[in-house]
Amino acid sequence: MAYTDLQSLLREMLVIREFEETADKLTLRGKVPGGMHNSSGQEAVAVGVMSALAADDVIATTHRSHHHTLAKGFTPNEIMAELFTKATGVSKGRGASMHLGDFKRGHFGGNGIVGAGVGIAMGAAMGIHQRGDKNVSVGFVGDGGLNTGRTWESLNMAVIYKLPFILVVDNNQYAVETFVGRVTGGNDPAKRASGFGLPSFNIDGNDVLEVQKYTAEARERAVAGEGPTFINALTYRYNGHNVGERGQYRTQEEIADWREHKDPIDRFTAYLLSTGDMSQADLDSMKASVHAEIEAAVAFAESSPEPDLSTLTDGVDSGLLGAK
Amino acid sequence: MAYTDLQSLLREMLVIREFEETADKLTLRGKVPGGMHNSSGQEAVAVGVMSALAADDVIATTHRSHHHTLAKGFTPNEIMAELFTKATGVSKGRGASMHLGDFKRGHFGGNGIVGAGVGIAMGAAMGIHQRGDKNVSVGFVGDGGLNTGRTWESLNMAVIYKLPFILVVDNNQYAVETFVGRVTGGNDPAKRASGFGLPSFNIDGNDVLEVQKYTAEARERAVAGEGPTFINALTYRYNGHNVGERGQYRTQEEIADWREHKDPIDRFTAYLLSTGDMSQADLDSMKASVHAEIEAAVAFAESSPEPDLSTLTDGVDSGLLGAK
Amino acid sequence: MSTTTDTPTRVSHPSYSEAFQQGVREEMTTNPDIFILGTDLVERGGHFAQVKGIAQEFGESRVKDSPISEAAMVAAGLGAAMYGLHPIIDLNFIDFSFGAMDEIINQAAKIRFMFGQPVPLVIRATSGVALGGAHHTNALEAFFASTPGLSLAIPSCANDVKGLIKTALRVPDPVIFLMHKKLSGVRSEITTGHQPIPFGKANSVRPGKDAAIITWSYTLFTALKAADELAKEGIEVEVIDLRTLWPLDEDAVDAAIKKYGRVVIADEAPKFGSLTAEIAASATERCNSDLKGPIVRVGGVRAPISANPRHSDAAIPTVAGMIEAVHKVMKY
Amino acid sequence: MSTTTDTPTRVSHPSYSEAFQQGVREEMTTNPDIFILGTDLVERGGHFAQVKGIAQEFGESRVKDSPISEAAMVAAGLGAAMYGLHPIIDLNFIDFSFGAMDEIINQAAKIRFMFGQPVPLVIRATSGVALGGAHHTNALEAFFASTPGLSLAIPSCANDVKGLIKTALRVPDPVIFLMHKKLSGVRSEITTGHQPIPFGKANSVRPGKDAAIITWSYTLFTALKAADELAKEGIEVEVIDLRTLWPLDEDAVDAAIKKYGRVVIADEAPKFGSLTAEIAASATERCNSDLKGPIVRVGGVRAPISANPRHSDAAIPTVAGMIEAVHKVMKY
Numbered sequence A, B: 001m002a003y004t005d006l007q008s009l010l011r012e013m014l015v016i017r018e019f020e021e022t023a024d025k026l027t028l029r030g031k032v033p034g035g036m037h038n039s040s041g042q043e044a045v046a047v048g049v050m051s052a053l054a055a056d057d058v059i060a061t062t063h064r065s066h067h068h069t070l071a072k073g074f075t076p077n078e079i080m081a082e083l084f085t086k087a088t089g090v091s092k093g094r095g096a097s098m099h100l101g102d103f104k105r106g107h108f109g110g111n112g113i114v115g116a117g118v119g120i121a122m123g124a125a126m127g128i129h130q131r132g133d134k135n136v137s138v139g140f141v142g143d144g145g146l147n148t149g150r151t152w153e154s155l156n157m158a159v160i161y162k163l164p165f166i167l168v169v170d171n172n173q174y175a176v177e178t179f180v181g182r183v184t185g186g187n188d189p190a191k192r193a194s195g196f197g198l199p200s201f202n203i204d205g206n207d208v209l210e211v212q213k214y215t216a217e218a219r220e221r222a223v224a225g226e227g228p229t230f231i232n233a234l235t236y237r238y239n240g241h242n243v244g245e246r247g248q249y250r251t252q253e254e255i256a257d258w259r260e261h262k263d264p265i266d267r268f269t270a271y272l273l274s275t276g277d278m279s280q281a282d283l284d285s286m287k288a289s290v291h292a293e294i295e296a297a298v299a300f301a302e303s304s305p306e307p308d309l310s311t312l313t314d315g316v317d318s319g320l321l322g323a324k
Numbered sequence C, D: 001m002s003t004t005t006d007t008p009t010r011v012s013h014p015s016y017s018e019a020f021q022q023g024v025r026e027e028m029t030t031n032p033d034i035f036i037l038g039t040d041l042v043e044r045g046g047h048f049a050q051v052k053g054i055a056q057e058f059g060e061s062r063v064k065d066s067p068i069s070e071a072a073m074v075a076a077g078l079g080a081a082m083y084g085l086h087p088i089i090d091l092n093f094i095d096f097s098f099g100a101m102d103e104i105i106n107q108a109a110k111i112r113f114m115f116g117q118p119v120p121l122v123i124r125a126t127s128g129v130a131l132g133g134a135h136h137t138n139a140l141e142a143f144f145a146s147t148p149g150l151s152l153a154i155p156s157c158a159n160d161v162k163g164l165i166k167t168a169l170r171v172p173d174p175v176i177f178l179m180h181k182k183l184s185g186v187r188s189e190i191t192t193g194h195q196p197i198p199f200g201k202a203n204s205v206r207p208g209k210d211a212a213i214i215t216w217s218y219t220l221f222t223a224l225k226a227a228d229e230l231a232k233e234g235i236e237v238e239v240i241d242l243r244t245l246w247p248l249d250e251d252a253v254d255a256a257i258k259k260y261g262r263v264v265i266a267d268e269a270p271k272f273g274s275l276t277a278e279i280a281a282s283a284t285e286r287c288n289s290d291l292k293g294p295i296v297r298v299g300g301v302r303a304p305i306s307a308n309p310r311h312s313d314a315a316i317p318t319v320a321g322m323i324e325a326v327h328k329v330m331k332y
């Protein structure tokens, strides 16, 4: 994905939405072993961040990572195939929904463990720092990860070594069924982070240009050797934590309010139409091409082979130590 | 230890100093298996805190805990004997310097692991909360523990459940040979803590009355159901991290400056003499009695028996589950 | 992550998860010191419905929703246990115990030994291989059971879940309580009513004449299927469920060796370093002369677990693998 | 905490800790991607002087002092390794790995399998029973060695420290490198010069005629003392040092069984669940007919380690216990 113009931001958000809603249905039909975490509603965080990064920047993310992975430039094909645990998936079918990644393309993995991606991304930033490279590393975490100790250990380490690191909280306000305000002392993520001595911001995670701007500024500081930045991007997840889940933990009114009045795609669409950066015709053809792209991804995933059973224990280690 | 008057605060600080300097020498003579962490210089933190607590309040502490344990009312005899790993020690000789404790007297243990005492004390506060009791729990941690993730997990938990918990940082500015400012992003512990949503203070840990006052106020809030308080008490350790260590990580001038100008015992002695709360004669006899008390503790420890070898595996569990 | 259940269920009996609710409810009624702390327990009743309805019945002071802070969760339980409560810390997946290892292994397990005072603490989690991939399928049984100071229950059916959790809630010791995720929905009869089931007592689930398979948890069902197949060949295999791995019922192991001389021990943990090794090695030392040949161990492959279902199934003991092992011991 | 050394040393040779310095220095010179992160490394050179002088020689960008943040330390190493560096994360005491278990077991160990990409990462720590009490004396060898994706080196002498760390720094895999605290100051000859020593190759430290003791790390010295005593009775025991526990030199184990039929396996971890069980059980399955009687295991007691020196010594294999075990196998 190259974000050369404003329309490309919108298109990527549409790709994510269509991917997620399609994959959600396929999951309900049993196509995605282990289920999946739908990111619909959170597109602007992923696209805003990635559009401010360079291709060789590194990310590491969470259990909810389709949007980050698509926005990072991975194809719907390889991700859908991975959800189906097919051999053509980005993780060769070993990872399903939670474990997308390819280090060579700067994606250091989704993660089954809350907070683990923060540490990995911080470590990547240390690698960048050691090499004297001019790229940056971004760690994603949910609001739930704000209460995981290692998030703060890693942030502190990035501060003291001035690592080129950006911590992005993809704050959809719930951890499974738990509202962030109920379990997060102080309930002000940027204030909490600033106590660790770094620039820290609470931003509108449903405004793709705001996310892009804060990320770009953070990236500039990081590359200039000024160390890490903390960005808490407020957003909302429309669907259940895992596919098919509903729960009584939030009202239908709350969901409707976010969907109808704060949707990141609707907002940005209206903006582009109003500024004239996009015509209705552009939009229609964009939607059609996105739809075709996701349909093709499903066909690709369906027709792809399963990983061979003979590969069951391949690649546990390099083999160079001589283990049988 | 009952802190009925100002002189008792001073006496307890003298007991700690004399205990530590005596135990230090005995350690160098091989009497204390595994060595010990001398707290000389940090007396006002221990005595200030404990003097504001009730007898049934709970503490849990660190690897450097003789001062907390003495100030909590444990006798020099049982602690010195424990340092010698004798059967008469407070932990029956199984704990040596790092593992002093007796739950029945509200001491939930020293600890070999940085930060672990914070969690245990927070848990005790949860126990108090569950029972509806009117006491509080205090967790001690060093400045090194400010960068341990679980310290923040525990503090957050205390905030959200409004637990009767006080977190005291016995901040002697060094973790082994590492200066706190070098590894602590922001280097402002109270600011860091306040981001977790609780009253947080940086105080003069060498002023026993200031420590007492902040602890008393924190205790009042806790008992009133208002939740936890964070107190970062700035102090200084005169000796090496472990007995016999020196290192080049700080200057002799720095040590001398703290010893000569900021010593908590000297300061409080001068204060009591100046206000007339104590005469020189009081002081002389106090010192003599303290000296005798510590000498007696050494004699007690020396003459105590070792734990019997037949007890080697006693009490690993209750035995009620039928393990052989 | 979702879970699968591929074992037949009978609708009238409680499920494995419901049996947990029952046991906990009964104990909570008589013991006000019991409370439960974990993520998403109050409304949702836990990710496996294991405490569904309990908050509504006993109030939110006895069932608490936690932030995602595993170290603090276990520490909370530990400190509260030291204060005299009897907490159940619900870690959801045992994999999340990695965030609380110091609290479990270095603190909870050692405190009674070090200070001579009780630590009545239950740590509950699901375990075992299912869907979801490598991060949710770690086998930690050997590690916990081999830690001095910890006990470990790993029930295979509703009845044992109920009876064993009742025992766990009556002893002043830290207990790790592992419930296999693939068994959550499996219904079966409660045969022991309101009675606690002692730790350290194996259960012979199927009688035999020729050999024994010793196992536990989900692998029991694989063993039973293998036994059914073997019966068709005329080989009658006793299937023994150890139910707890510490204390471990050595008497039952030794009795099986004495009776048959042919023993298979099976478990889904990667074979290298699994508890099957400990059971086999120590039983061989004790009862070598009663063995017609070496105990055969069946275990998982040495690899992380793939998210692909065919791969995750192939990574753990299969019916075919179990039959092969029995054939091997039958050749002695 | 201080440590004790009760094994004879020769002054001209490097100590066990100095051998680590040597090996790391040599590799750092040729590989700019190696850096070291841990507490108190720069000035102090680590708590066991294991990296003394290296910061001064290579600069502080290659030897970094860390805050007390074990999870972040390992994560830093892990992420940097994924980026292409070859970090050494120095955890000081292996007990502190409890704070980084997810990073080690769930992340570092599984990443190559999951993503098909290398994780060149060394995690170094001291291990073993010494003074200091329960929190600093955990035995984690079985847990790490049984985790798919991890390798584990556990050298007993300066030469092996040097050769094995050089190998560890040349493979793109996560390696756990455990150095026994009681051996830190022990000096011995470097016989293999600048050569790396392969993993998975045991070392026969003393020849024998009648039986073998298979062991590793500090317990090797207990075994050698026992062998000296047994020699006085006319029993000649080969003493084999496994040196790495994964890969494990099964060929050496099998060869000892074939040669003597009488084998003792000893280690200081609590016996229940120690790796001695895995080695014994799998070797028995492979070579039962060559055994004159069951392999006898010697291990630690099932209890946390007391801070009292007589107690901590009694908790692990003693010379007397080792002699008794050999007498037992000699009776077959």
Ligand SMILES: Cc1ncc(C[n+]2csc(CCOP(=O)(O)OP(=O)(O)O)c2C)c(N)n1
Pocket: A037, A062, A063, A064, A112, A113, A114, A115, A141, A142, A143, A144, A145, A146, A172, A173, A174, A175, A176, A241, C039, C068, C070, C092, C096, C099
């Ligand atoms: C250490 C850990 N604890 C618990 C879980 C179980 N779990 C998976 S996702 C999740 C909620 C995460 O919430 P958040 O971080 O806000 O991310 P979101 O799902 O909202 O994207 C939980 C509790 C886990 N995966 N890892």
Ligand SMILES: Cc1ncc(C[n+]2csc(CCOP(=O)(O)OP(=O)(O)O)c2C)c(N)n1
Pocket: B037, B062, B063, B064, B112, B113, B114, B115, B141, B142, B143, B144, B145, B146, B172, B173, B174, B175, B176, B241, D039, D068, D070, D092, D096, D099
């Ligand atoms: C989790 C953990 N990491 C490292 C250590 C080793 N260690 C023991 S004490 C110490 C320094 C602690 O410094 P601080 O918290 O400031 O306490 P102080 O010694 O100054 O009282 C370290 C690193 C440990 N015991 N636990």
Ligand SMILES: [Mg+2]
Pocket: A142, A143, A144, A170, A171, A172, A173, A174, A175, A176
């Ligand atoms: Mg969330």
Ligand SMILES: [Mg+2]
Pocket: B142, B143, B144, B170, B171, B172, B173, B174, B175, B176
């Ligand atoms: Mg300090």
